[in-house]
Amino acid sequence: MSQKVKVAVLGASGYSGIELLRLLLRHPHAELVAVTSRTLAGKTLSAEFPRFRKVGIADRLTFSNPDAAALKEAGAEIAFLALPHGVSVEYAKPLLELGIKVIDLSADFRLRSAEVYKEFYAHEHPAPELLSEAVYALPEIRADEIQKARLIACPGCYPTSILLPLIPLLKAGLLSADPLAVSSMSGASGAGRNANVSLLFCEVQNSLRSYSVPQHRHLSEIGQELAIAAGREVKLSFVPHLVPVYAGICTTTFASLAPGVTLEQVEAALQQAYADQPFVRLLGRNQSPDTKHVMGTNFIDIGWALDQRAGRLILMSAEDNIGKGASSQAIQNFNLVCGFDPAAGLQSV
Structure with a gap:
């Protein structure tokens, strides 16, 4: 991948999404090209989250409705899904079909068994064929698998x-x-x-x-x-x-x-x-x-x-x-997928 990887964040209005935005806006190898939220469509990042005023492109980039084709057109190479369980899967499949790698922060692809998923989440898994492909992405445990994956299932907090x-x-x-x-x-x-x-x-x-x-x-x-x-x-x-x-x-x-x-x-x-x-x-x-x-x-x-x-x-x-338990761990996985230093964009203490 190029030195600057174009990324999108779906579900950017939740706590994990906000933290993802904070990290990506300052990441040396990430270019944020799209952020989605049905409730915030049309608003700029900095208008909704004043902490981002004058940070990167936050004064210009606007929230849009989630649409896989539009994200592809925007040039997104990797999409972060900061969506509720049961919703992420609706977007993961079309994004993958368009060649966009997916880093999912929800529970939709963490389990290998569709039966166990149904037991704990009370509904059928909409894309069970993807469960065997998804990598349960604890970076300290599965770095080699994460580096080769196109569907990353970030662990829960x-x-x-x-x-x-x-x-x-x-x-x-x-x-x-x-x-x-x-x-x-x-x-x-x-x-x-x-x-x-x-x-x-x-x-x-x-x-x-x-x-x-x-x-x-x-x-x-x-x-x-x-x-x-x-x-x-x-x-x-x-x-x-x-x-x-x-x-x-x-x-x-x-x-x-x-x-x-x-x-x-x-x-x-x-x-x-x-x-x-x-x-x-x-x-x-x-x-x-x-x-x-x-x-x-x-x-x-x-x-x-x-x-x-x-x-x-x-x-x-x-x-x-919302850091190691969610968004910053997702960035750590992003770094592994792209071949960057695992600590890129995460050195703050």
Whole structure:
């Protein structure tokens, strides 16, 4: 591809879409040629989002209605889909048919099984033939596959925070077959930019609650990826919580070590997996990650501890749910697809 890759963002009015715009407007190798939103069609980026005034072409580029042919005519080579699940798939297929690569931030292509998709999302998958082609795009785990793909399925925010600490340990056979227990807390932006009484300031402020128990939709992709890493079914309980902050995810995972496994082996597996990864920061033993240190970045911070009394390994992680959990991870995948430095456009701290 050329040094400047022409890109489009569909669904650019949501929180993930806004963050994508922020990153793409400053990306050294991206040329933003189209942004779509049915509700904002005709408005300029800077008129709707004043933070973008005098940033690149934001004062001139206008929102348009989503249309694959129009995006092709605009010269888009890669399209980011920041759309709700069930909507992305409507555009992915025609975009691919026109030769435009797709980086999808929704859940539409994360699962390999159409049956599992129906179980968790309560409707038939509209394009099951594409599921086997899509790459579940954790860049630290599947860089080689991502580089060759034309359909990128970016992981969910909770799954990213859970999978990255666990996958190296499961691959190395360091964990027992006992069920995992996972507790995660997320800021309110994880629910999307929409009108919802339960997400009003007065409902969220000074309150903390769990939700989607016992079967959050992200459990489907978490289970899928853990099983691939372990080579067996991995059972887990996952309880997400809504906390009264704008963004950020803090996850704690409880696991049992396989007989004879030491904490030193756990540490060695994590170091081997991530020592050369620019966006995974291993904090070390008994170190608790803090969301304030990852906000606005593409970093995930990981710490760990061994509870000797309970015989349990505790894995801890923190990330920005609309950053590493969504938009900045999509940019990291964009860099891999295009052959750029994986950190291009993502160096801010």
